Amino acid sequence: DTGVSQNPRHKITKRGQNVTFRCDPISEHNRLYWYRQTLGQGPEFLTYFQNEAQLEKSRLLSDRFSAERPKGSFSTLEIQRTEQGDSAMYLCATPTADTQYFGPGTRLTVL
Amino acid sequence: QKEVEQNSGPLSVPEGAIASLNCTYSDRGSQSFFWYRQYSGKSPELIMSIYSNGDKEDGRFTAQLNKASQYVSLLIRDSQPSDSATYLCAVNSYTNAGKSTFGDGTTLTVKP
Numbered sequence: 467d468t469g470v471s472q473n474p475r476h477k478i479t480k481r482g483q484n485v486t487f488r489c490d491p492i493s494e495h496n497r498l499y500w501y502r503q504t505l506g507q508g509p510e511f512l513t514y515f516q517n518e519a520q521l522e523k524s525r526l527l528s529d530r531f532s533a534e535r536p537k538g539s540f541s542t543l544e545i546q547r548t549e550q551g552d553s554a555m556y557l558c559a560t561p562t563a564d565t566q567y568f569g570p571g572t573r574l575t576v577l
Numbered sequence: 578q579k580e581v582e583q584n585s586g587p588l589s590v591p592e593g594a595i596a597s598l599n600c601t602y603s604d605r606g607s608q609s610f611f612w613y614r615q616y617s618g619k620s621p622e623l624i625m626s627i628y629s630n631g632d633k634e635d636g637r638f639t640a641q642l643n644k645a646s647q648y649v650s651l652l653i654r655d656s657q658p659s660d661s662a663t664y665l666c667a668v669n670s671y672t673n674a675g676k677s678t679f680g681d682g683t684t685l686t687v688k689p
Binding site: 497499506507508509510511514522555557561564565566567568569570571 | 581609611620626675678679682
């Protein structure tokens with residue numbers, strides 16, 4: 467257990483529905499990263515928060531994706547109008563200077 | 578060409594042998610390098626970080642970095658069946674373990 471929690475752990479949805487994931491990082495860590503991992507590939511960077519400010523977004527983050535981190539604590543990642551290509555593991559991570567702690571991930575399946 | 582490339586494997590070694598995992602990267606400005614272990618269905622777990630050329634040892638694991646050749650490797654000595662997992666190489670342009678570019682991983686199987 468890294469101290470980073472994610473909910474839900476699994477989500478099955480139908481194409482076109484909206485979904486929201488939550489990440490609760492280690493409390494004293496002010497940076498928070500979201501990654502997406504599909505089967506057989508490494509994690510791909512999606513977006514990054516420093517406290518409540520979203521400082522960087524990947525080109526992978528289309529207009530259907532939005533992320534927030536109110537008050538610099540937990541973070542949410544919302545996907546609107548889900549597509550089958552959104553099926554993946556969504557990982558949240560918080561780093562220290564030389565260590566990165568990943569949460570257990572949320573596995574999304576879009577039918 | 579991917580920014581971080583790893584042999585996809587699978588790599589199979591007998592118990593007690595040395596497993597050698599390799600990674601090359603394209604960005605010469607990369608400053609920090611990491612090896613993660615990922616068990617099936619689980620999230621990545623950091624096992625080694627290396628920042629300067631040469632070797633870094635931690636227990637049965639040794640990371641090797643050659644910036645001139647843009648090459649990172651991980652050696653696992655006395656391999657155990659519990660080492661069977663996918664090993665991900667990650668590269669950062671910054672001197673912190675934040676935003677990383679990952680390879681697609683090498684799957685290692687250690688046979689008893």
